[in-house]
Amino acid sequence: MAETKRIFTFLLRFLAFCTTLSAAIVMASSRERTTVLALSFEAKYSDTPALKYFVIVNAIVSIYGFLILFLPSKSQLWRLVVALDAVFTILLTSSISAAMAIAYVGKEGNPNAGWLPICDQVRKYCNQVQGALIVGVFSVILYMLLFLYSIHTALNPILLEKS
Amino acid sequence: MAETKRIFTFLLRFLAFCTTLSAAIVMASSRERTTVLALSFEAKYSDTPALKYFVIVNAIVSIYGFLILFLPSKSQLWRLVVALDAVFTILLTSSISAAMAIAYVGKEGNPNAGWLPICDQVRKYCNQVQGALIVGVFSVILYMLLFLYSIHTALNPILLEKS
Numbered sequence: 001m002a003e004t005k006r007i008f009t010f011l012l013r014f015l016a017f018c019t020t021l022s023a024a025i026v027m028a029s030s031r032e033r034t035t036v037l038a039l040s041f042e043a044k045y046s047d048t049p050a051l052k053y054f055v056i057v058n059a060i061v062s063i064y065g066f067l068i069l070f071l072p073s074k075s076q077l078w079r080l081v082v083a084l085d086a087v088f089t090i091l092l093t094s095s096i097s098a099a100m101a102i103a104y105v106g107k108e109g110n111p112n113a114g115w116l117p118i119c120d121q122v123r124k125y126c127n128q129v130q131g132a133l134i135v136g137v138f139s140v141i142l143y144m145l146l147f148l149y150s151i152h153t154a155l156n157p158i159l160l161e162k163s
Numbered sequence: 164m165a166e167t168k169r170i171f172t173f174l175l176r177f178l179a180f181c182t183t184l185s186a187a188i189v190m191a192s193s194r195e196r197t198t199v200l201a202l203s204f205e206a207k208y209s210d211t212p213a214l215k216y217f218v219i220v221n222a223i224v225s226i227y228g229f230l231i232l233f234l235p236s237k238s239q240l241w242r243l244v245v246a247l248d249a250v251f252t253i254l255l256t257s258s259i260s261a262a263m264a265i266a267y268v269g270k271e272g273n274p275n276a277g278w279l280p281i282c283d284q285v286r287k288y289c290n291q292v293q294g295a296l297i298v299g300v301f302s303v304i305l306y307m308l309l310f311l312y313s314i315h316t317a318l319n320p321i322l323l324e325k326s
Contacts, residue, residue, distance in 0.1 A: 118277070
């Protein structure tokens with residue numbers, strides 16, 4: 001039973017690592033050159049602070065997710081993991097919210113502020129950003145599950161004594 | 164000792180309630196009418212989905228924060244509060260990140276997307292949004308503290324037996 005649980009959480013953590021890594025890579029590789037009214041310009045993620053923040057957070061969480069795959073199951077450090085899972089869940093939530101808010105303006109614009117949507121000009125770029133955000137949502141959900149599981153393990157005194 | 168702790172958390176929860184309520188009110192009352200090139204327009208929070216989301220989340224958390232002030236200390240519902248604190252901390256983080264991402268574009272613009280800053284035209288509106296965001300940051304910090312304290316209480320079996 002304990003063995004099944006360990007394999008299950010390992011798989012969940014591996015999946016979470018894959019989603020954050022691919023979200024970071026897809027977002028970081030999003031760029032498109034286009035020409036509007038004889039003016040050539042390039043849309044890329046690093047133009048927008050919110051998308052840069054998204055890439056940085058996902059990259060950091062990927063490194064954390066990768067390292068934690070190799071943490072021995074008997075390690076005392078698992079108690080620290082509850083706190084780290086909480087911190088990274090909150091960071092991921094914050095980065096995806098900021099990126100989504102900006103992506104929404106990019107898609108729909110904000111007529112009252114005079115901000116025009118840019119997705120008609122740079123369709124490929126927009127689709128790539130959207131893809132990264134969808135993967136990002138999955139990574140947030142996975143980290144929330146992992147965090148809930150961490151709390152559950154920490155809350156259960158019998159499991160605590162075992163570890 | 165238990166009495167001091169109870170008063171301390173009550174004060175913390177009261178403060179958290181005040182900050183979320185004032186963040187919602189300050190943001191919701193932010194509007195300014197201005198004239199640009201003979202065109203009169205009004206800037207208000209409800210034009211921007213991210214700011215609307217900020218107001219809604221802060222209003223919901225205010226109601227939760229208000230109700231919880233009256234929860235008897237012996238209630239079994241305190242175990243549920245750990246989960247609710249987690250949910251609302253994440254919601255607050257998400258709403259303030261989205262609102263900040265948009266407020267940043269409002270202040271600095273995004274030259275690459277052709278979005279001009281609007282804060283020079285509607286200075287009073289911008290300052291009010293900024294004020295709401297600053298109060299919002301405090302409310303997020305307070306809810307994180309409360310959540311950590313909830314976990315700590317739940318993790319401590321001696322306290323659990325007492326309640």
